[in-house]
Amino acid sequence: MNIKIARRAVLAGTAILAAPTTLRAQGQVRLTLAHGTAAANPRGVTAERMALRLRELSNGRIEMRVAHAAQLGDDVAMLTALRTGTLDMSVNSQGPTSSLVPEIAALGLPFLFPDANAAYRVVDGPVGQELGQKLGAVGLVSLGFWDNGIRHITNRRRPINRPEDLRGLRIRTPADPATIDTFQALGAATQQINFSELYVALQQGVVDGQENPLANIHASKLHEVNRFISLTAHKWECSPFLASRVAWGRLNEADRALVTQAAREATQHNRMLMQQADVQLLAEYRGMSSVEVNVADQAAFRAATAGVLDAWQTRPIGGFVRQLRSAVS
Numbered sequence: 001m002n003i004k005i006a007r008r009a010v011l012a013g014t015a016i017l018a019a020p021t022t023l024r025a026q027g028q029v030r031l032t033l034a035h036g037t038a039a040a041n042p043r044g045v046t047a048e049r050m051a052l053r054l055r056e057l058s059n060g061r062i063e064m065r066v067a068h069a070a071q072l073g074d075d076v077a078m079l080t081a082l083r084t085g086t087l088d089m090s091v092n093s094q095g096p097t098s099s100l101v102p103e104i105a106a107l108g109l110p111f112l113f114p115d116a117n118a119a120y121r122v123v124d125g126p127v128g129q130e131l132g133q134k135l136g137a138v139g140l141v142s143l144g145f146w147d148n149g150i151r152h153i154t155n156r157r158r159p160i161n162r163p164e165d166l167r168g169l170r171i172r173t174p175a176d177p178a179t180i181d182t183f184q185a186l187g188a189a190t191q192q193i194n195f196s197e198l199y200v201a202l203q204q205g206v207v208d209g210q211e212n213p214l215a216n217i218h219a220s221k222l223h224e225v226n227r228f229i230s231l232t233a234h235k236w237e238c239s240p241f242l243a244s245r246v247a248w249g250r251l252n253e254a255d256r257a258l259v260t261q262a263a264r265e266a267t268q269h270n271r272m273l274m275q276q277a278d279v280q281l282l283a284e285y286r287g288m289s290s291v292e293v294n295v296a297d298q299a300a301f302r303a304a305t306a307g308v309l310d311a312w313q314t315r316p317i318g319g320f321v322r323q324l325r326s327a328v329s
Contacts, residue, residue: 027061029255031247033089034067034078035239036195041219042273043091043146043239044068050266057258064089070196083139085246091146093195095176097240101134103320108178108237109312110185110305111298113328116150116275119236122327130320139245143260144267146239147274149213153230154222157208159294160230163187163304172198172210179211181308182234186301195220202226213237214285215277223291231282232296234305241267 033051037043044066051064072078072087075096081087098105106112113119122128123145132142153160155169166188173179175192183190193201195216201207202225209226211234217223241263248256285291312321 029058029062029251031062031064031088031259032067032072033064033091034070034072034081034087035091036070036075036078036093037068037216038219039068042215042270042277043148044219045273046146046266046270047091049269050262053262053265054258057262058255062255062258070194074194074196079140079242082242082244082247085244087244088247089143089241089243091239091241093174093176093239094148094237095174095179097135097242098176100138100140101131103134103317104131104238104240105176105178106312106317106321106324108176108235109309109321109324110178110182110234111302112309112324113236116147116236116271118328119238120147120271122324123238125327127324127327135240135242136245141243141245141248143241143243143263146241146267146270148237148239149215149274150233150278151211151213151235151237152217153209153211153232153234153296154217154226155209155228155230156202156205156226157228159228159292160232160296161294162297162300169209170207172201172207176237178308178312179235179237181311182305183211185305185308198222199225213274213278214281215274218277218281218284223285223288227290227292229285229291229293230296231293232301233298234301239270 033047035043035047047066051066054062054064073081075093078087078090078092079096079100082090094104094108128145135142157169158165160166163186166186169188171183171188171190172193173183173190180190191207193207198210199220199222202210202222210222223229251259285293312318
């Protein structure tokens with residue numbers, strides 16, 4: 001299947017990726033950053049901007065190639081490549097990263113954050129530092145938490161106004177345990193499909209709908225195969241920006257500082273683009289005759305998913321969940 005193909009692609013690219021951070025005689029450094037979304041997505045746009053910024057900061061000495069749209073494998077394959085040192089950096093996804101650091105999944109609990117700015121304050125503070133330490137323990141270097149948006153539901157059958165409207169619908173979710181628990185609590189049947197395969201899955205009716213921020217919906221043209229966009233704002237999600245500890249060790253201290261600076265600026269730029277996209281794309285979608293937008297009863301969704309938050313406090317990471325809820329309040 002596609003995962004095997006993606007992993008073969010990563011292995012086949014080892015000869016290319018094994019030396020991106022090797023210092024040449026003249027001090028040239030080459031890096032590769034991979035991610036899973038379209039180049040037009042804020043994730044891709046920001047990655048390209050970071051590449052330009054690194055070139056500027058280093059006077060052309062550091063070159064960063066950006067591989068868009070899962071060219072080097074899906075998120076799981078990219079995480080494996082990071083840990084083995086055959087990929088330098090990845091703006092990854094919350095669900096796959098949580099398979100290595102389970103606490104990261106808690107960031108996507110339903111209605112945890114009142115807005116994106118509240119989420120930024122938490123991940124930029126002690127909570128984010130703790131997650132960075134846990135990522136370090138599994139061979140990864142945390143370079144920041146990019147914004148993967150306030151998420152909404154699209155589907156091809158009907159507007160989703162209340163939780164009961166999801167019953168009988170097959171909803172694609174990422175491989176993220178908090179999202180799966182949330183949609184099962186809402187009565188939907190969930191199915192995990194790679195994001196790169198989602199358009200075709202929706203087009204062919206493998207699933208009826210999905211959930212994503214407006215920026216992801218637009219960049220991947222999911223509105224072409226899902227007419228109904230329901231503004232549920234059921235969760236915020238991050239995109240962990242990660243470096244390989246192996247590749248990081250190949251860089252000297254000065255180059256690490258430049259990459260860290262560029263990554264910090266990129267994190268802020270990504271967040272700005274995501275917030276701008278919410279405003280601009282909502283206006284665009286409301287003006288499209290081929291798309292129907294509705295505002296869901298968020299109070300009803302909040303009540304229907306309250307048990308998910310409570311249940312997660314009884315899990316092995318329950319202490320972290322309580323810490324997280326405290327940090328938000």
